[in-house]
Amino acid sequence: MVINPTPFLSVTIGEADFDIAKLQRSLQQGNAAEGAIATFTGYVRCDQFSGNVSAMELEHYPGMTQKSIQAILHQATVRWPVLSAKVVHRVGRLLPGDQIVWVGVSSAHRAAAFSACEFIMDYLKADAPLWKKEHSETGEKWVEAKSSDSGRASRWGEGDAQ
Amino acid sequence: MLHIVFFARVKEELGCPGLELQWSERCATVGTLKEQLCQRENGAWREVLCEENLICAVNHTVVDDAMALADNDEVAFFPPVTGG
Numbered sequence: 001m002v003i004n005p006t007p008f009l010s011v012t013i014g015e016a017d018f019d020i021a022k023l024q025r026s027l028q029q030g031n032a033a034e035g036a037i038a039t040f041t042g043y044v045r046c047d048q049f050s051g052n053v054s055a056m057e058l059e060h061y062p063g064m065t066q067k068s069i070q071a072i073l074h075q076a077t078v079r080w081p082v083l084s085a086k087v088v089h090r091v092g093r094l095l096p097g098d099q100i101v102w103v104g105v106s107s108a109h110r111a112a113a114f115s116a117c118e119f120i121m122d123y124l125k126a127d128a129p130l131w132k133k134e135h136s137e138t139g140e141k142w143v144e145a146k147s148s149d150s151g152r153a154s155r156w157g158e159g160d161a162q
Numbered sequence: 163m164l165h166i167v168f169f170a171r172v173k174e175e176l177g178c179p180g181l182e183l184q185w186s187e188r189c190a191t192v193g194t195l196k197e198q199l200c201q202r203e204n205g206a207w208r209e210v211l212c213e214e215n216l217i218c219a220v221n222h223t224v225v226d227d228a229m230a231l232a233d234n235d236e237v238a239f240f241p242p243v244t245g246g
Binding site: 061064067068101121126127130132133143147149 | 166167169170171174199215219222233238241242243244246
């Protein structure tokens with residue numbers, strides 16, 4: 001009899017930095033069921049700034065941000081045989097080169113791990129309540145949402161991740 | 163009471179993080195609530211809250227203007243998201 005294990009899902013939203021090696025190890029549950037792990041790390045990039053931008057500030061909606069990303073992880077487990085899936089997203093004031101977000105997925109085989117990881121990141125960009133603001137010597141500016149982000153999410157079809 | 167909260171640029175442009183409003187027939191839906199809020203500050207809130215891309219979430223779920231509101235609901239208004 002085949003028993004499908006309940007996927008282990010977690011979402012962490014906070015100011016603290018994260019250790020990607022430790023996070024990757026945490027996707028393994030100790031029974032060597034995971035043949036594949038796919039991960040993504042997002043950083044504060046230099047050329048997304050204009051002028052003398054010195055920092056990026058991230059605001060979120062306490063409660064809803066977690067719930068929204070949790071729903072995206074759940075959708076990933078409905079579509080693919082995911083064993084574990086985790087997201088860490090930082091908020092607060094970040095500097096160029098800082099880590100912003102981490103997505104990790106484990107599965108028995110690589111196709112599901114790759115696809116689920118990309119799906120989660122695409123939907124996070126399109127749906128998760130988070131907002132970026134650039135700070136510079138001349139002032140502050142909210143980053144505008146890009147239609148390409150909602151476009152990348154819709155390419156997965158089957159309606160939205162909710 | 164309805165617990166209304168604003169985020170990001172919306173919060174900044176309104177100069178207000180949120181407010182509590184007595185539930186009534188005049189804010190029975192998201193649309194009618196928005197109309198009520200648009201009248202505040204001598205209509206200064208209208209420009210921000212009538213923005214085409216404004217998103218509304220009730221109790222942490224994105225909804226449209228037709229959504230009915232009940233006492234104790236948390237109603238959030240915010241701009242398109244830019245996380246990740």
